[in-house]
Amino acid sequence: MAKNVSLKIGKHKSRTGGLTAAGRKKYNKATGSNLKAPQPGGGPRKRSFCARFKGMKGPMKKPNGKPTRKALALRKWKC
Secondary structure (H helix, E strand, O other): OOOOOOOOEOOOEOOOOOEOHHHHHHHHHHHOOOOOOOOOOOOHHHHHHHHHHHOOOOOOEOOOOOEOHHHHHHHHOOO
């Protein structure tokens, strides 16, 4: 199984945060994982993700003022 999977912004990574369907498919195939699409409507996966991700250390903005991938993911999941 591959440890590092090359995911490029545009085809595999969404500019608004998270992975695209093609990115999830590539990652799952390379690692044997089972990534699923975000669950912004609610439910146990959303509550679990938001609880874990909100507690992560790190900035929400880059030095140039743009949001980090962490901030984009939280926004995409509507946390």
